[in-house]
Amino acid sequence: MDRKDLARDLAAIVGPDHVRVDDGALAAYARDATPLFHSLPQAVVLPGSTEEVAAVLKYATERAVPVVPRGAGSNLCAGTVPLTGGIVLALTRLDRILEVSSEELLARVQTGVTTARLADAAAQAGLLYAPDPGSRTVSTVGGNVATCAGGLRGLKYGVTRNYVLGLEAVLPTGEIIRTGGRLWKDVAGYDLTRLLTGSEGTLAVITEVTVALLPAPAETGTGVAYFPSLADASRAVADVIASGIVPATLEFLDRKCISAVEEFAGLGLRQDAGALLLFGDDGDARAVATNLGRIQEVCDRAGALEVTLAEDVARADALLAARRCSLPALSRLGSVTILEDATVPRHRLAEMVDRIDEIAARHDLTIATFGHAGDGNLHPTCVLDPDDHEAVDRAHAAFAEIFAAAIALDGTITGEHGVGAAKLPYLADRLGADQVALLRRIKNAFDPAGILNPGKLGS
Amino acid sequence: MDRKDLARDLAAIVGPDHVRVDDGALAAYARDATPLFHSLPQAVVLPGSTEEVAAVLKYATERAVPVVPRGAGSNLCAGTVPLTGGIVLALTRLDRILEVSSEELLARVQTGVTTARLADAAAQAGLLYAPDPGSRTVSTVGGNVATCAGGLRGLKYGVTRNYVLGLEAVLPTGEIIRTGGRLWKDVAGYDLTRLLTGSEGTLAVITEVTVALLPAPAETGTGVAYFPSLADASRAVADVIASGIVPATLEFLDRKCISAVEEFAGLGLRQDAGALLLFGDDGDARAVATNLGRIQEVCDRAGALEVTLAEDVARADALLAARRCSLPALSRLGSVTILEDATVPRHRLAEMVDRIDEIAARHDLTIATFGHAGDGNLHPTCVLDPDDHEAVDRAHAAFAEIFAAAIALDGTITGEHGVGAAKLPYLADRLGADQVALLRRIKNAFDPAGILNPGKLGS
Numbered sequence: 001m002d003r004k005d006l007a008r009d010l011a012a013i014v015g016p017d018h019v020r021v022d023d024g025a026l027a028a029y030a031r032d033a034t035p036l037f038h039s040l041p042q043a044v045v046l047p048g049s050t051e052e053v054a055a056v057l058k059y060a061t062e063r064a065v066p067v068v069p070r071g072a073g074s075n076l077c078a079g080t081v082p083l084t085g086g087i088v089l090a091l092t093r094l095d096r097i098l099e100v101s102s103e104e105l106l107a108r109v110q111t112g113v114t115t116a117r118l119a120d121a122a123a124q125a126g127l128l129y130a131p132d133p134g135s136r137t138v139s140t141v142g143g144n145v146a147t148c149a150g151g152l153r154g155l156k157y158g159v160t161r162n163y164v165l166g167l168e169a170v171l172p173t174g175e176i177i178r179t180g181g182r183l184w185k186d187v188a189g190y191d192l193t194r195l196l197t198g199s200e201g202t203l204a205v206i207t208e209v210t211v212a213l214l215p216a217p218a219e220t221g222t223g224v225a226y227f228p229s230l231a232d233a234s235r236a237v238a239d240v241i242a243s244g245i246v247p248a249t250l251e252f253l254d255r256k257c258i259s260a261v262e263e264f265a266g267l268g269l270r271q272d273a274g275a276l277l278l279f280g281d282d283g284d285a286r287a288v289a290t291n292l293g294r295i296q297e298v299c300d301r302a303g304a305l306e307v308t309l310a311e312d313v314a315r316a317d318a319l320l321a322a323r324r325c326s327l328p329a330l331s332r333l334g335s336v337t338i339l340e341d342a343t344v345p346r347h348r349l350a351e352m353v354d355r356i357d358e359i360a361a362r363h364d365l366t367i368a369t370f371g372h373a374g375d376g377n378l379h380p381t382c383v384l385d386p387d388d389h390e391a392v393d394r395a396h397a398a399f400a401e402i403f404a405a406a407i408a409l410d411g412t413i414t415g416e417h418g419v420g421a422a423k424l425p426y427l428a429d430r431l432g433a434d435q436v437a438l439l440r441r442i443k444n445a446f447d448p449a450g451i452l453n454p455g456k457l458g459s
Numbered sequence: 460m461d462r463k464d465l466a467r468d469l470a471a472i473v474g475p476d477h478v479r480v481d482d483g484a485l486a487a488y489a490r491d492a493t494p495l496f497h498s499l500p501q502a503v504v505l506p507g508s509t510e511e512v513a514a515v516l517k518y519a520t521e522r523a524v525p526v527v528p529r530g531a532g533s534n535l536c537a538g539t540v541p542l543t544g545g546i547v548l549a550l551t552r553l554d555r556i557l558e559v560s561s562e563e564l565l566a567r568v569q570t571g572v573t574t575a576r577l578a579d580a581a582a583q584a585g586l587l588y589a590p591d592p593g594s595r596t597v598s599t600v601g602g603n604v605a606t607c608a609g610g611l612r613g614l615k616y617g618v619t620r621n622y623v624l625g626l627e628a629v630l631p632t633g634e635i636i637r638t639g640g641r642l643w644k645d646v647a648g649y650d651l652t653r654l655l656t657g658s659e660g661t662l663a664v665i666t667e668v669t670v671a672l673l674p675a676p677a678e679t680g681t682g683v684a685y686f687p688s689l690a691d692a693s694r695a696v697a698d699v700i701a702s703g704i705v706p707a708t709l710e711f712l713d714r715k716c717i718s719a720v721e722e723f724a725g726l727g728l729r730q731d732a733g734a735l736l737l738f739g740d741d742g743d744a745r746a747v748a749t750n751l752g753r754i755q756e757v758c759d760r761a762g763a764l765e766v767t768l769a770e771d772v773a774r775a776d777a778l779l780a781a782r783r784c785s786l787p788a789l790s791r792l793g794s795v796t797i798l799e800d801a802t803v804p805r806h807r808l809a810e811m812v813d814r815i816d817e818i819a820a821r822h823d824l825t826i827a828t829f830g831h832a833g834d835g836n837l838h839p840t841c842v843l844d845p846d847d848h849e850a851v852d853r854a855h856a857a858f859a860e861i862f863a864a865a866i867a868l869d870g871t872i873t874g875e876h877g878v879g880a881a882k883l884p885y886l887a888d889r890l891g892a893d894q895v896a897l898l899r900r901i902k903n904a905f906d907p908a909g910i911l912n913p914g915k916l917g918s
Contacts, residue, residue, distance in 0.1 A: 104805065105700065175897075176893075181871065190658055435648065445900035446900075
């Protein structure tokens, strides 16, 4: 519809200050953090309340205008790119922390609160918000729920899904629903809380989130081990699990990542190793010390070149920085980084990285891999020049092969980033045609006019 | 349709030995563990494979014959009563444990394996299957998933939902789908694994389940505390949580339960207490000892009459027996026990039990309450004579008030048993009309002919 009419109608709902139709705003909201995807919306609207979200959605359904909900726009699979134009519904103004209860071990926040702010508010009450996606300083809690965000602590603590107790959400047709609530046990009705978690803004718009918190662990410890090869590191991971320990953190960097991180940050990482394994645990102080000691022994026995426990918090933070700066370090190697998250069962990690290396070499691409060894969640990262169209084509071909390899190893095309527009072409390979057809029928049960985030999950 | 034709057609799918249409079988499958609900099916069919399940469902959809999937029939809310006749699909022949992997920390079982057999198989591999519903020796894993069964360890370990990694299920229209898989992180598509978990056999028939296992805890400890009143016990529970401990077990019995259990089992329980709190923890041996000691101190400070730690496994088992035999003990007081599971936020437990006692007195009923103090999951249990129709009417009126009271306290009508036929009339009070309408549309997306478990969730 006409951009001016749209702006006028939206301004009547949220006020003129909170509707943007200028070229600068439209260009800014045409992209998220995914390279190579962009598409201009007709308008950007920033509602200030759940009721305003409902009014926008009702309006959009009546006029069949697409609506793309968006938090911080840190999505890595083009999940918040407005592929067919329409309205970008930016939820960043809904940014109030509504309550943090140490009595009930929960927090209730509006959808646009950043994950780090929620975690900090919990920490101030002596509590832990366990999910810690890499994007936590910018990403929003609503966005985390919409993508079922993971993070570094997935194996021991689970992912966002495990911490969502209740949601307030608005259906595309404008009804406001409340799913779940403040309870650990509640089986009244289908589990819409979990169905909306990971639905990537295609079924409803999440406006408020209630999450479970844990008592903050008394102690946290971190260590690093270098191995001759990723296969050795992978064997060490298996041995750690077999020894009865489920560590809070088990991250790996391959040789290319170690080298890029060292060049970027100068942390003093060993350059002769084929793999770096970062491990950490938290909880009762003595249990942490015992577990870290046992992990050190297991790594030594598995052929580690060197194992070091961080003697203090500063050194532990430095080690964690090596993992957290993998992406910025790699992004210096080319003007675009395509970060993926194929996932395989933990014991097939080394096999999968071998496959990735082989595929990268065959397509003449630089692909470095880091990720979460504990839960088999890999982040193969391709660095290239986006103006080299041939290289871009080769990268697409390589990732198609990487996804197929992950599926063949009992894995999946996305562990924690989502499907979005980027991986929709591969979804039927993972789920089968019958299940994809079922997803479409579920989408239709929520969104009969098909206005919500078109061209993504359920399309 | 004609019973003989139905028997012939079903025999052609599963073989004549696995179809029952005799009066004895039909009567046996007319009920589950819910008192006062029964309805005869036309046939009972016991398939031996997923393909046979698919063929039965395809046949039933084509002829619009109702199908009610059933595991052990231990459901407590008439979730497996064939309200409108048709076929009872008994899944007990699908009882193979397919794998237990200590490398991958998972097990894969057919739907009809009992929970206890799965737990035993895990234990033999040094692993823990954490969910432990009270019915575990008879209930099936498929039934546990269909109801999202809870249990005694909900607060620390979560419920069935938190452990299901993947499902094989058959849609009412006969398609076999596989959701999730063997991964801790997998966000490819809507979370059908969790949507089917707790869907009470109304969306699809679960035929195979992959669950996450944990390393078995090194040590388990148990203690018991007696309090003058449930309000005191409830304050102690709040203080335990506030002290930073999330114990594996935190169960309570009210005065009426203590008395019934003592008369039934003669365990030497104190009769002068208003409430009994059973607590337990597991994990690293020193951490368990520390935590139990701190819980003991907290209970003493909160005014406990007496706190005892079980000195050995035999004594711990005896204490746990007090909790586990609450239902059989109460069932001796009348010929029928109606066991409910209204749930409220943990800190409102005493308030809720006061409300239950007031409602019971006003309706001249015996209602005793026990349950899971850690997650606010109460089991108010009404004991009566089913031939006293006036008493039955009063019990229904009382439970309607109990559900309304739970909702008013930010709680729910069912924490872990499910909605079934028994609580469907109260579902809209909990979810609102818009959400109930949405559940119906989701049901229709799975089951366009409406054959699967009619008169339950989604109806």
